[in-house]
Amino acid sequence: MARFVVVLPLVPLTPGDTFTVAQWPLHVTLVEPFETELDGDDLGAVLAPVAAGAQPIRADVGADAMFGPRRDILVSLVHDRGDLAVLRSAATAALRERGIDLGHTRVDYRPHVTAKRHGRVHEGERLDLTTVALVRLRPPETSHHGRIVGSWRLGPSRV
Incomplete structure (x- = not known):
């Protein structure tokens, strides 16, 4: 079984990119980590149409909050007009249908961006979320990294 997560990165990510836990690119999690026997290509076939059926999302960074079981993880809440919830619902429904x-x-x-040593967002900033990325967690080549398996622009493809 492989473990994946679906995110909306703050900057576009390229399939094949890898990073450590400490270097996670800033993002809003769309679908929490899950395990499946399916591979990245199969999941891409599920997520690509979801991304194509959505529009880029404009959101605002809100107040900071503390998350995690011990309330020791600094995050910045993200507010939009409900587009994140709609996209999340479409993505989870498509994955479940598969x-x-x-x-x-x-x-x-509660959409949010986790503060990292290498960067964070601040209250009042505007976010333009334009891509969905599929991340393989703990890929076989290393247990401490994530690898971008696929990335799709939100909205119809431009040919």
Whole structure:
């Protein structure tokens, strides 16, 4: 079983890019980590149409909050007009239709960007979320990295 997560990166990511846990690119998580027997190509076939059916999302950075079981992870909340929830619903529905058990998806989904040593966002900033990325967590070549498996622009493809 492979473990994946679906994110909206703040800057476009390229398939094949890798990073350590500490170097995670800034992003808004769209679908929490899940395990599946499907590979990246199969998941891409599910996510590409979802991305094509959505539009880029404009969001504003809100107040800081503390997340995690010990409330020790600094995040900045993200506010939009509901487009994130719609895209999340479409992505989770498409994955479930393909037979993927997403485990527990949070019913109290609170979009946010986690502050990292290498960067963070600040209250009042505007975010333009233009791509969906599929990340393979702990790929076989290393247990401490993530690898971008696929990335799709939101909105119809431009030919």
